[in-house]
């Protein structure tokens with residue numbers, strides 16, 4: 001069995017609406033979050049805290065870009081990734097503008113955006129950054145990074161923001177889509193417990209060899225266990241077809257407070273099924289169906 005007919009594959013469509021919405025959502029988020037970002041970095045110059053702020057900034061801007069793309073029904077993660085890359089670069093720049101605004105003017109309530117951006121244009125930001133690099137901007141453990149070390153810190157900061165923006169955006173549209181109904185396919189239900197998959201690589205190889213029968217012929221566990229696998233079923237609610245399932249391993253454990261925690265690992269994603277196969281799975285009397 002070849003891989004194409006085994007797994008769902010996005011059509012790769014991305015229309016002008018999706019492009020415009022992802023750019024607009026991304027820009028609005030990076031302006032708002034960028035302002036917060038620059039001011040928070042300025043007022044809270046603690047390296048560990050800044051690390052978290054960088055992560056939240058990239059993740060926030062990327063998520064907004066991805067949500068715009070999802071509204072616009074984008075099914076092309078390469079194009080969305082490139083859009084997010086540009087938004088990520090802009091976000092890094094917006095963060096700088098905001099930080100320098102905090103450094104020099106400190107008046108976030110009366111802001112004329114056009115005046116701010118014409119003052120802190122990229123070449124001015126660059127020359128201010130070069131000046132700051134000579135004296136250093138902050139210290140950690142009595143060490144004030146300057147010159148190359150400070151550029152390195154800024155380089156890592158920019159890469160983190162850009163990388164997280166791209167990843168967070170692309171993850172949002174990583175869902176199946178019904179081309180016939182022009183809509184996203186929601187998760188229908190989850191059935192479990194199936195035996196835990198010990199060897200992920202071996203399982204995938206067998207799946208590619210035997211096809212979907214491997215999943216369908218799997219006998220369910222008689223009793224619930226701390227380690228098992230589960231099937232998430234997806235069906236288009238509009239045409240009631242376009243079925244698929246995702247196989248995941250689940251491990252239950254107790255945390256330090258004695259509460260049950262669940263760790264889920266995706267093993268095989270969006271395996272295509274036909275109508276008969278999905279109704280057989282759903283009608284299995286031994287299944288715990290969680291809708």
Ligand SMILES: [Zn+2]
Nearest residue numbers: 178181236239
């Ligand atoms: Zn449909």
